[in-house]
Structure formats: C-alpha cells, structure tokens
Amino acid sequence: MLENYYTVRPEGSEEVTIQKSRFIGYVKRCETEEQAQAFIQEIKKKHHDATHNCSAYMIGEHDLIQKANDDGEPSGTAGVPMLEVLKRKGLKDTAVVVTRYFGGIKLGAGGLIRAYSGTASAAIDKTGIVKRQLMNEMKVIVEYHLLGKLENEVRNSQYALQTINYMENVELIIYVESGQETEFKNFITDLTSNQATITQGDSSYVEFDVAPE
Numbered sequence: 001m002l003e004n005y006y007t008v009r010p011e012g013s014e015e016v017t018i019q020k021s022r023f024i025g026y027v028k029r030c031e032t033e034e035q036a037q038a039f040i041q042e043i044k045k046k047h048h049d050a051t052h053n054c055s056a057y058m059i060g061e062h063d064l065i066q067k068a069n070d071d072g073e074p075s076g077t078a079g080v081p082m083l084e085v086l087k088r089k090g091l092k093d094t095a096v097v098v099t100r101y102f103g104g105i106k107l108g109a110g111g112l113i114r115a116y117s118g119t120a121s122a123a124i125d126k127t128g129i130v131k132r133q134l135m136n137e138m139k140v141i142v143e144y145h146l147l148g149k150l151e152n153e154v155r156n157s158q159y160a161l162q163t164i165n166y167m168e169n170v171e172l173i174i175y176v177e178s179g180q181e182t183e184f185k186n187f188i189t190d191l192t193s194n195q196a197t198i199t200q201g202d203s204s205y206v207e208f209d210v211a212p213e
Helices: 033-046 079-088 108-127 144-155 181-191
Strands: 004-008 011-018 021-029 052-059 065-069 094-101 129-142 160-166 170-177 197-210
Touching: 004 021, 011 108, 021 033, 021 108, 033 052, 033 065, 033 094, 052 079, 065 079, 079 094, 079 108, 094 108, 108 129, 129 144, 129 181, 144 160, 144 170, 144 181, 170 181, 181 197
Parallel strands: none
Antiparallel strands: 004 129, 011 021, 021 094, 052 065, 052 094, 129 170, 129 197, 160 170
16 A cells, blocks of 8 residues: 555536637546546536547556547547646546537647646646545543643644544544654653553545645
8 A cells, every 4th residue: 555645536527618619627536447437438428419528547556557538539639638637746546537519619739738638637626636645543542631732732743633532531533644653652652641541543544635736
C-alpha cells in the first residue's frame, strides 16, 4: 500500500461553453477499470445525443492502467490531453469524461486540445482533490480531568483527532501517520504524565482536502 496518494472526491462535474460548443466534464473516483468503464457508459447513456463523449482514466497503485478515448474527435485531440491533465495533477484512481455538443464552429486541433484539457481540469477542480494518507488508528483512554489539555494539544498537533467517546473514562480515537507511532506514544505519555492507556488499531486511509492550484 502507498503511504499516500492524490485522487478526487467521489464525483463531480463542470460545464463550459467554448465557441458555441458545450463541454461538460464529469469526474469520478474509480478503483478498478470495470468501475471506470461503467462510469463512461453511464455518461454516454445520459448524453446519447451528444456529438462526442471523450474519456480518460488512470487506475492502480502504480498507474498501470491508463486509457484515453477520442470518441470520434481527431486522433490525439481529446482523450490524451485529458489523460495528461490527470498525470499533471498527480491523480490516481480517477476517470474523467468530457461530453461535447457541437455548436457549429470548428476549433481546430489546438483548440480541441485546449478545450478538452481545460474542461477536464475545470471539472477536477470543481470536484475537489484529496490526499489519502495511510494512518494508524490509536486509541487513547484517560480520566476526565485530563481531557481538556489533551484534546487541545492533539488538535494543535500533526495528529488527526477523529472521535471522542465519553464512557467511564474518555476514549480518543486519533490517526497517526505510519512511522510516527513511537513519537505519538511519547507525546501522549508526556502530556498525561504517563496516565494514559494507548493501544494501536488498524491502518486505513484518511482523506485531507487539497487547495486548488
């Protein structure tokens, strides 16, 4: 598993008009090629009357699956420029479809490349990019009189406070990046004067929003 990677929020879209042609960009997070193909077919069915439904996707931990389709546009003017947008933004497990309704004005090869890559980029930005960081779940149990200071310090640290459970004692679920477990345990031990019970749970990906370029 990768320690971290970038992808998009679950799904989104954006529409732009260029020289009277409508370009509608659709973006979806897809973890398998089957999911990407199903998404593309879904958009094609939705816009069966469109002039073109061009697509691109990158799937897999090491980007082993990369596909681009011009769907009738001149070769290399739609799918590949969209794929290059995914590469430039460093996105994994992402599929994008750009639907075009021709408006009567030809754009030329350069214009098409700019239109498709620009629409794909706008749709991705509108959808939003996230960083998925592999983190370990740490369970910290303390008595109530320690909660105020502990919660404040954790929220102002590099660690991610996920949940506080109020029981006989207080249980805090905190996510810690892989490799920082010992540092975290020392941090909690010092804060609580060794009055905390710390146990490590499973690893999972936690998502953090990424500001648009």
